[in-house]
Amino acid sequence: MLVDMRGIERTYIMGDNEVRALRGVDLQIEKGASLAIMGTSGSGKSTMMNIMGCLDQPTKGQYFLNGKDVSRLSRAQLADVRGRMIGFVFQSFNLLSRTTALENVEMPLMYQGVPGRQRHKRAMEALERVGLHNREHHHPNQLSGGQQQRVAIARALVCNAPIIMADEPTGNLDTKTSHEVMAILQGLGDQGITVILVTHESDIAAHARRVITLRDGLIVDDKTQEPVRAGDGGAATGARPQEGSAA
């Protein structure tokens, strides 16, 4: 079992109020699974993603990631686990501005102490996998939204992490570009990477084989379906340049 969450609770203290974002979640995800986490805002899906992505830690419960208990690690240890196990794709891309696509993709490797030449090689390979090998020296503001999101996917791929967590990956994209990005993510799923989509849109969740739904900090639905295919995940480039590079 790649992800094994047992009785996960997460309580925030906000002033005098206790907010119970997760109230006892059990979830197992196999390696290579295709999963969507659905829920409205306030359902606890962001908290779920943060804990699953080792950005946050549960107040109660245990979380085994690839068999290792990660629910009580130090900040540094968590960072290490994130770097090796999880690639993030965000709604707002979160690329470093004034930094080339290549350098953005290389960045996670720096923190794993990968030497420069190898970094370059692996980053180029990752860009190739998302069909952007001819854009490596472009800055985010010279790329369309779809291209930026593909750079972000390349960055998530570059460490060969077994999990990619995509938080509303198409939220800032038009329909056509969304389709392309989903196709790439599905393609990665076909290659054995566990892709976890976090979304409130059911037509995005439709691309996953398994869909769990959260409400008020609890899993209220867990169903398996035949996923919608988004296409061949080819190297089509985004048609329309878009503003909105982050950071």
Place this chain on the structure above:
Amino acid sequence: MSIFTTLKLAFRALWRNKVRSVLTMLGIIFGIGTVIAMISAGQGARQAVADVFSSMGTNLLIVTNGSSQSGGARGGAGTQMALTWADLEALQNGEVPTARYVAPVLTTKVQIAAEGQNWNTSVTGTTPEYFKIKNWDAKEGTLFDDDAAAAGPKVAVIGTTIVTQLFAGTNPIGQAITISGQPFEVVGVLASKGQSAMGQDQDDVVIIPLKAYRSKLDSGVGKYITRGQIYVSVKTEDDISRGEQQIAALLRQNHKLNATDDDDFRIRNLAELALNRKASTDKVTTLLAIVAMMSLVVGGIGVMNIMLVSVIERTREIGIRMAVGAKPIDVMTQFIVEALVLAIVGGILGLGFGAGLAKFMAGYYGWNFTFPASTAAIAFAVAGGVGVVFGFYPAMRASQLDPIQALRYET
């Protein structure tokens, strides 16, 4: 992350905000610059003071006669007849272990003449050790040696002022000068020493061997050294007060003074005066260095300020880096290295600025421009220290950011 990669990132981040980086660096440049200039100027000033005193003699003690007293009227310094030639011999024979050089210095003001010009100056009879005590070399010709001093030929070594006054700048070597009606041959011209610490022209002198002085100018009174002094140069600075005590003990014994008697001689301590001067120069230097340090601290605060702003501006970037696996220590290192680069680049520029300032001051005040490598090393270390100290707090703030909050941060 390798240090090379970290440095590259730091340079790039600073380059992105060129104007801001340069302005921040200015604080460090001025800070380090003034510290360097003050250290260098302090050394220059100290050296200048030391030079003045060393021109008067190294670690010098001057033994003179005490004051005479007859019927209540005191004759003033040097009027008592107390010092004897036997005292001199005892000193010369090493009875004071701390003494390195001993020279009698008998001086009288006389009229001298050459080539139709005449001049009133002080003529000194002494031994060659005198030149050693005063660190005095011949600019032209030679100084007389021990043999000459013992044989007592009528030779003279003259100062540059005498050359100007009597020979109008022409080569005086081999020429004759008349001292108190006696012809002396000029064998050497002394290197110029300029003014003494008391403002006397040290080049307005004629120096002749002691024996010639005693036979031709002033034969003195029997066993007593009148109108004269004994110069004693002790071995090291630390020997000065001990030497003074040893000389006093020896002379009191020679003069058969009782324990209750006052000294019938005086020992003047030029070295002490020199040390006092040095100490006061040091005090001023220290004061200036403290002021300079303050400006360096202000520069450091500038670095801290800008790093704090930078951390806030780049909150999102920090969040992204953490999300992809940057550990708190990685983030901390990145910001500390940025502060370090600011400080060290500023420090290097400040070193240049300080050197320029020190050189200007040296030229203006007539000091020697000294700029030892140790100063550069200190500047480098201090700049680095400023970077680490003032970069630490912002870097720590950056490393303690919560990645979730940081990722949500809107700029």
